Amino acid sequence: MNRSRWPHAFFASAAFYAMVGVSWGLAMGITHNHATYSAHAHLNLLGWLSLATMGTFYATLGQDVSNKVKAANFVISNLGVLLMIPGVGMYLGQMTPPAIYGPMIAAGSLLVVLGFFVFGVTAIRGLFRTVANAA
Ligand code: HEM
Ligand code: HEM
Numbered sequence: 423m424n425r426s427r428w429p430h431a432f433f434a435s436a437a438f439y440a441m442v443g444v445s446w447g448l449a450m451g452i453t454h455n456h457a458t459y460s461a462h463a464h465l466n467l468l469g470w471l472s473l474a475t476m477g478t479f480y481a482t483l484g485q486d487v488s489n490k491v492k493a494a495n496f497v498i499s500n501l502g503v504l505l506m507i508p509g510v511g512m513y514l515g516q517m518t519p520p521a522i523y524g525p526m527i528a529a530g531s532l533l534v535v536l537g538f539f540v541f542g543v544t545a546i547r548g549l550f551r552t553v554a555n556a557a
Contacts (some may be wrong), residue, residue: 428492432477435500439469461511468534469503476541484548491544499537506530 443466450456476499480492509526512518 426481428489428496429477429481431496432473432480435496436470436473436477439465439473439503443470457516458511458514461507461514464510465503465507469507472538473499473503479541479545484544487544487548491540495537495540495544498533498540502530502533502535502537504530506534 443462446458446462446465450459450462476495480487484492505526507530509523509530512523513520513527
């Protein structure tokens with residue numbers, strides 16, 4: 423994928439989560455059933471805001487980051503959201519047995535954390551490289 427496409431991919435996935443996330447909020451408001459509010463909150467905060475922030479970084483300060491790192495960050499963070507959020511939703515909505523949502527939450531949240539570490543290490547290394555180049 424062309425370098426400049428990765429920020430767009432982050433924004434496209436973030437926008438998808440935002441559409442689902444706000445619809446979820448609307449559904450809770452209409453039905454007066456807020457049981458799954460935390461899954462809605464994390465879908466918006468992780469899926470929409472965090473992925474959009476990562477996309478913003480790669481579109482601006484992180485333009486020189488390799489495609490491999492951007493791809494890894496994108497795949498890991500998205501897989502994390504796609505496993506963790508439905509898992510938390512099932513847990514809070516008490517729709518399925520723990521055997522189904524348990525592994526989804528465990529694997530999903532670990533992937534989310536890993537995605538933040540890939541992003542964090544990339545951002546911090548980028549800063550050190552910029553400082554070293556300026557010296
Ligand atoms: C049309 C848009 C939205 C609607 C109708 C909506 C609706 C709701 C509702 C009904 C709750 C449950 C409140 C409760 O029971 O305490 C909630 C919680 C929450 N929502 Fe949304 N929401 C929307 C968009 C968003 C967005 C865009 C974000 C974040 C970027 C967000 C973040 C949160 C958070 C963090 C909570 C948990 C707050 C707490 O700890 O009490 N929501 N929302
Ligand atoms: C692997 C990632 C994450 C995990 C496992 C996690 C886990 C949790 C847990 C266990 C709670 C308490 C829920 C409760 O008491 O019912 C919580 C609440 C909260 N978290 Fe997270 N969190 C994660 C990422 C984030 C991120 C990235 C943000 C913001 C950008 C965030 C914002 C919040 C907020 C605002 C609340 C209070 C509202 C709520 O209960 O949903 N979390 N989180």
